[in-house]
Amino acid sequence: MQTFDLIVVGTGSAGQTVAQKARQAGKTVAIIDKLPFGGTCSQRGCDPKKVLVGAAEVVARATQMTDKGITSVPTIDWPALMAFKKTFTDPVPDNTVRKFDDLGLQSFHGIATFTSPNSLRVGQDEVQAKHIVIAAGARPQPLGIPGEDLLIDSTGFLELPQLPSEIVMVGGGYIAFEFAHIAARAGANVTILHKGMRPLEGFDADVVNLLVKAMEAIGVHIVLEANVIAVEQKSDELSVCYEQSGKTETLATRLVVHAAGRVADVAELALDKAGVDVGEKGVKVNGYLQSVSNPAVYACGDVADKGLPLTPLASYEGRIVADNILNGNKQTFMNDPVPTTVFTVPPLASIGLTEEQASQQGRQVNVLFQETTDWYSSRRTNEFISGFKTLVDKDTNQVVGAHILGSGSDELINLFTLAIKHRISAKALGDMLLAYPTHGSDLSYMLSED
Structure with missing residues (x-):
């Protein structure tokens, strides 16, 4: 059993912030991740997505200006674009490990599982600490439908070697809208199936309606109140079954993308052994971002039940947690308005x-x-x-x-x-x-x- 002052689970913006500040204060710190080190935003989210959006913007701008001085519209070479994206994402894990080594952090790669309120097992290693920070991020929420394994998630979309000609996005939030714009500008036929009455529910309805018009104008088909109930493999196609207005409809496509929301990635942590309570939005924390049921544990970033799942907020929460661990609970989470952007075109x-x-x-x-x-x-x-x-x-x-x-x-x-x-x-x-x-x-x- 190895003992540290602090253990951090997760190497994204929140986890890195806590670990770095604690180490700079002279604490011994272990940091754990089951995925490539560096977190979602830099490898499987914000950053690579925005690289692809940049290409979509070029196509959109040229299309708008056709016959207004621009004579031809460029096309997206998907494999070349993905290769360019990899120049941003591929170096992240090694760079992160080097950063941890330089800071004197001890890193563990594997699935972390609580064995007691202040100890974890990672593979063959057992570690314990006075404080443990859960910053494990989020994962796609289970859909609970037949054929769910036939869908790819956002990570899979950002790794596609080729872009299929027909794509269905299940869900009507950020991921569906952003990926739909990228795919449509790259030449795919895209359909969004959203079970709600309107997409992007957290945004202003009138402005969202304008965005929907823009999407429909480039050929994106948005189907509302469509509850996907099954996905089936049929020869070289996928068949998506959904219910709408009491009827069952089917839609043939080449690819189905899970874009129906995310949940806290805590299923493998065995939080019951740590006495850590979890709600629908994630680990239940107080204003200090401390577990309401285990004072040795803090949670920050997408895994906690406070704030929006945004990278700047994750870093902000990480600073709060680090300060409270180092100096006693003094800093509280302030739910100030935070800007957010749907990177459509x-x-x-x-x-x-x-x-x-x-x-x-x-x-x-x-x-x-x-x-x-x-x-x-x-x-x-x-x-x-x-x-x-x-x-x-x-x-x-x-x-x-x-x-x-x-x-x-x-x-x-x-x-x-x-x-x-x-x-x-x-x-x-x-x-x-x-x-x-x-x-x-x-x-x-x-x-x-x-």
């Missing part, structure tokens, strides 16, 4: 309250919703669908929500984040003199109907 960016949420909270807000395809920032690249919605508190003149669809929205949303975080009034934000012509210079028009 064009992207959809959001922060703060939706109009629906503001109404549910009884907030008195001024709501401004507008399509902006006739604005210069959209017309100069012939972007055929763009728009925004902003919400400003009537009493305080504070921005409480911003939702933007269009090129540049993924950067523009950061200005709204700054305003919300530092309580810059909508008037002061709109009065700022920003570089022109830029997407930022549109900001004043998003805050006033004048």
Whole structure:
């Protein structure tokens, strides 16, 4: 049995942050991962996805400008694009291990399983510590349908050597929408099957409707209230069975992608032996990100039941956990608004309250919703669908929500984040003199109907 001051399970943004800060403070630290070291974002999520999105953006921009000065549209060479993506992802595990070695972290590769409230087994090794941090991330949630093994997940999609001509995405969230845009721009016929009444439920409905129009315009077929019940292999095709309006429908395709949400990756941890409680959203933690049932255990990142599953939040939570372990519980998780982007083409960016949420909270807000395809920032690249919605508190003149669809929205949303975080009034934000012509210079028009 090896003893450490701290054991961290998971090597993504949250786990690395905790481990590094504890080691820099002189603590002995073990870090464990069953997957290649470096976490999801850098290898199987945000970073490689955005590389593929970059290619889709090139195709989209050229398509929009055809007959407007551009004479031909490029095509995506999928194998070459994947090879380029690998230049980002392939070095990550070795680089991460070298980083751990340089820091003096002891790393273990394998499945971690609790054997007691403060000890774990990894293969043939047993380790124990005063504090254990669970930062194991999330995994695709089980669908519980016949033929589930015929689906690939987001990791599989990002490793496809060739892109099939027909693809079905099961789910209507970030992953389905982002991958649908990449695949469609690369020439595939894509269908999204979503069991809900509308996709991207956490985003503003009016702005999402604009995005749906943009998707349908490039040939992505979105089927709502479609509950997938089975997937079958038929010769060289897959048959997807789903229920809609009381009827059973079938759809033939070449590939089915699981994009129906993720759950905390804790199934193999044997948390019952550690006395750690888990809920639907993950490990149950208090405001200090400490397990509510085992004070020796903390959890942060996607595996914990606080916050959104976003990389910046994972790092933020990791800093909180590290500080609380090193200095006693003093830092608490603050559920401040965090910007998030669906990297479709064009992207959809959001922060703060939706109009629906503001109404549910009884907030008195001024709501401004507008399509902006006739604005210069959209017309100069012939972007055929763009728009925004902003919400400003009537009493305080504070921005409480911003939702933007269009090129540049993924950067523009950061200005709204700054305003919300530092309580810059909508008037002061709109009065700022920003570089022109830029997407930022549109900001004043998003805050006033004048």
